[in-house]
Amino acid sequence: MNNKFLLLWLLPLTAGAQAGEDFMRSSGKIHVVYGVILIIFAGLFAYLIRLDLKIKKLENKQ
Amino acid sequence: MNWKYWCWKLVTIVIFIYVFSAGLLIPLKPGIEEILPSRGRAGEKLGLQIKAYNTSFTKGSIEVFIKSRDSFWIKTKDLNIADDRTLSANFNVPNFLPDASSLSQYSIIVSSSYDGAFVIPGKLILSQDSVNLTEAQRLWSGVDPQFASLSKMKFPYRNILYETIRNTFFHVSLWFAMFALLGASVYHSYKYLSTNHLDHDMKAYAQVRTAILFGLLGLATGSLWARFTWGSWWTNDVKLNMAALSMLIYAAYLILRAGISEIDRKARISAAFNVFALIAIVPLIFILPRLTDSLHPGNGGNPAFGSEDMDNSLRKVFYPAVTGFIMLGFWLSGLLYRAEKLHLRIEDRLT
Structure with a gap:
């Protein structure tokens, strides 16, 4: 489980590399806020998918 | 439709809609x-x-x-x-x-x-x-001039921070929610130790798992925020290092659980560990950063949320945001707990 969540660390890195320094700092750094929201959603969805898989496994066992 | 079952979840959704729309749409002061x-x-x-x-x-x-x-x-x-x-x-x-x-x-x-x-x-x-x-x-004139005033609600403008002041609603709320979940999990761990009822163990476990998710998200969002305000993905700020350390403590909790196969033994040992883990991280995250210097507001001696860092316009979104994330945390951990409980029930029926 932890391996999957550790991948989240890469998210800000890739976002920064692709988008570029200037882009992140433009428009009053609003893209940093979007990035933060994106990370949160990614984490919540990762949690959701894991839970989904867990329930799927239970259904198969039944 | 079961009203009691859905009511607080609907409230959570409404709070989130409010936090995201107000938190992103209200402009900054000039x-x-x-x-x-x-x-x-x-x-x-x-x-x-x-x-x-x-x-x-x-x-x-x-x-x-x-x-x-x-x-x-x-x-x-x-x-x-x-x-x-x-x-x-x-x-x-x-x-x-x-x-x-x-x-x-x-x-x-x-x-x-x-x-x-x-x-x-x-x-x-x-x-x-x-x-x-x-x-x-x-x-020089000594009489205060009449300044123009504006009644519209706007978030404070801070140099360096700019629009990222909005991250207060998301990044800080994650940590508040994490501590609410950890607090609840310690309560359930304590309950397990006094009643030996496995239900409490599963609740505590689900809450710790969700708290770890929130903590990791808190570290990741904080890292991104730090990159564009403090200039580095990771600084040697005490609060950062101690937050990372407390994540490691909870990683140890998960490893401990995975390492014990007998259910009652696993529950008892991990419940005791969980109680001590929270006792250990409170001084790490709340006390140590105040004794030394920290880049985080409210550390290095000063109480957090002084009027300098948190004004009334931010509070109107921040407090709902904290409530919303706490409720979301309990919703998520509730789902995990129910899945765990089903798992146990099915195992029991199979054996």
Whole structure:
């Protein structure tokens, strides 16, 4: 489980590399806020998918 | 439809809709980004170039003031508006300054009938050759001028932070929710130790798992925020390192659980570990950063959420955000708990 969540660390890195320094700092750094929201959603969805898989496994066992 | 079952979940959704729309749509107050030059001399002409954020200089009437620490001020002689965010203001700095030293800091205040009044404190340094306070008090006005005010709710403007002040609602709320979940899990661990009822163990486990998710998200979002405000993905800030350390403590909790196969033994040992883990991280995250210096607001001795860091407009979104994330945390951990419980029930039936 932890391996999957550790991948989240890469998210800000890739976002920064692709988008570029200037882009992140433009428009009053609003893209940093979007990035933060994106990370949160990614984490919540990762949690959701894991839970989904867990329930799927239970259904198969039944 | 079971009303009690859905009611608080609907409330959670409504809170989140409010937090995301208010947190992203309410604009920032206007503010002064920088002034050029930042030095001037008494008795000379001073042409100040002012670069501002979120302003509409082309609309409304504008006045610019230089204000001393003791609230003596002079008003701009004339000003040139280049565009909505830039203007140059010309001052005749009087021969004497209302300050007993030869070098002192002054604030610049821009008052606009359209944007309201905003200030950059202590940014201008004025110098004088000789001190003459009585003469200075005659040359500088001591009566407070009428500044334009704005009634609309806006978030405070901070240099360096800019729009990222909105991250307060998301990044900080994650940590609050994490601690709420950890607190609840310790309660359930305690309950398990006193009743030996496996239900409590599963609840505690689900809450710790969700808290770890929130903690990791808190670290990741904080890292991104730090990159564009403090200039580095990771700083040697005590609070950061201690937060990472507490994540490791909870990683140990998961490893401990995975390492014990007998259910009752696993529950008992991990419950005891969980109680001690929270006791250990409270001083790590709340006390240590206050004893030393930290980049986080409210550390290095000062209480958090002083009026400097958290104003009423932020509070109106921040408190709902904290409530929303806490409720979301309990919703998520509730789902995990129910899945775990089903798992146990199916295992029991199979064996």
